[in-house]
Amino acid sequence: MEIPSDFSAASGSQVRREFGDYEGAGIAEYYDASYVVRQRSDLDFYTGCTARYGDPVLELGCGTGRVLLRLAQAGYRVTGIDLSERMLSRCREKLPDLPGEVRDRVRLVAGDMTAFDLKETFPLVIVPFRPFQHLLRTEDQLACLARVKRHLAPAGRLVFDLFQTDPRRMHDPCFLEEHPVPGEVTLPDGRKVRMAERTREYHRAIQCNDVELVYDVSFPDGRSERVVNPFRIRYFFRYEVEHLLARAGFRVAELFGDFSRGPLRDDSAEMIFVAAHAGSGG
Ligand SMILES: C[S@@+](CC[C@H](N)C(=O)[O-])C[C@H]1O[C@@H](n2cnc3c(N)ncnc32)[C@H](O)[C@@H]1O
Structure with a gap:
């Protein structure tokens, strides 16, 4: 760039x-402290998804572990992938302050969400706070969804949020x-x-x-x-995402406009997709 x-x-x-x-050092250094990050109201939502669909959870773009560590503290096993070594380092720095059993539930992987192979499936894959919007090209978005498809258990769910444009x-x-x-x-x-x-x-x-x-x-x-x-x-529109998911072999199981699971409205700030394998029930 x-x-x-x-x-x-x-x-x-x-x-x-x-x-x-x-x-850059700046964003990793100030990420957790920034107002934009601290005012996110998504932690209970993603914890609730995990309670509903089960663990182990795979988080793509886990960053400094804001969501990942919350899930581990709530008793869930979670694997986080991130492209940025600096963001992952911030996450690793937090681990020594946590009880051993919480640390044992955390696995961090340096990697690209468009090209990973963990040789494992997960009942829940989450992509909180818009990492998917860093995938600028359609081919990267489809590559990511293909990776998710491979790592998602048959009755599993992919949950990700984007801003509503x-x-x-x-x-x-x-x-x-x-x-x-x-x-x-x-x-x-x-x-x-x-x-x-x-x-x-x-x-x-x-x-x-x-x-x-x-x-x-x-x-x-x-x-x-x-x-x-x-x-x-990258910014997205609702039906574009629905088409993208369909093209990648998913269906939209639920769509929310806020983290209280309210419907998507004209003035919703968020678009939160819960996707399942196309053809799966429930
Ligand atoms: C806004 S942060 C979100 C971090 C975390 N999920 C949270 O909710 O606080 C976006 C993260 O996506 C990561 N990211 C961007 N592109 C990526 C890619 N292709 N593969 C893996 N991680 C990526 C960035 O390094 C960054 O840590």
């Missing part, structure tokens, strides 16, 4: 421009401005982090936006730095 060169820093700050995706976020110039994310976070070492986001460029023909997450960090010794994480995100 082309890294923007004209991003202006808050005066007096060093600017650290990261690579796209999750291999707000049409304004396909073109409105107002999102090209930097928007502060509410709340300043203080890390245990005293660093204070403020976050902002903005869209860098719209690419409607390929249903992608180039976005930037911006972290303004103040150190206890008075230094400050700005970390910019650019990445490209």
Whole structure:
């Protein structure tokens, strides 16, 4: 991805421009602390799915273990796959603080969700907080679904969430401005982090936006730095996903618009798909 060169820093700050995706230090470092992540209300939903469909669970794009560790703490066995070593390292760093029996329920695998082979099937495969939207091309999305198909038990479920596309976020110039994310976070070492986001460029023909997450960090010794994480995100529409799932041999068993299992509505922020093997009952 082309890294923007004209991003202006808050005066007096060093600017650290990261690579796209999750291999920059910034996103892995501040992911758990960020308001956007902390205000997610999906943990009970994914725990409930596990109670319903059983374990072991396979989580694709497990990141820092936000969902995965919650499931392990609730007593479920869970395997997490992630492409980013940095995100997986953040997850591994949390393990020593957990009881041995919780750690024993966790398996972490460095890998690509479009090309993995664990030689095992799971009653539940989950993809929480939009990792599927990092699969930009249809062939990557189909490759991922083919991998899931192979790893999903006959009566199993694939559960994943996407944002419901707000049409304004396909073109409105107002999102090209930097928007502060509410709340300043203080890390245990005293660093204070403020976050902002903005869209860098719209690419409607390929249903992608180039976005930037911006972290303004103040150190206890008075230094400050700005970390910019650019990445490209794919946006989807409801019936496109239904067609994609059908093409990959799945059917939509349930569709929700929020994590309280409410229906998808015009103003729902989320699209949460529960998919089953096409032709399976229930
Ligand atoms: C928004 S985070 C979600 C993390 C976690 N599921 C959660 O709910 O907090 C997206 C994650 O997807 C991972 N990811 C992106 N593309 C991937 C791929 N092709 N294969 C595996 N992981 C991928 C990223 O490294 C990142 O950790």
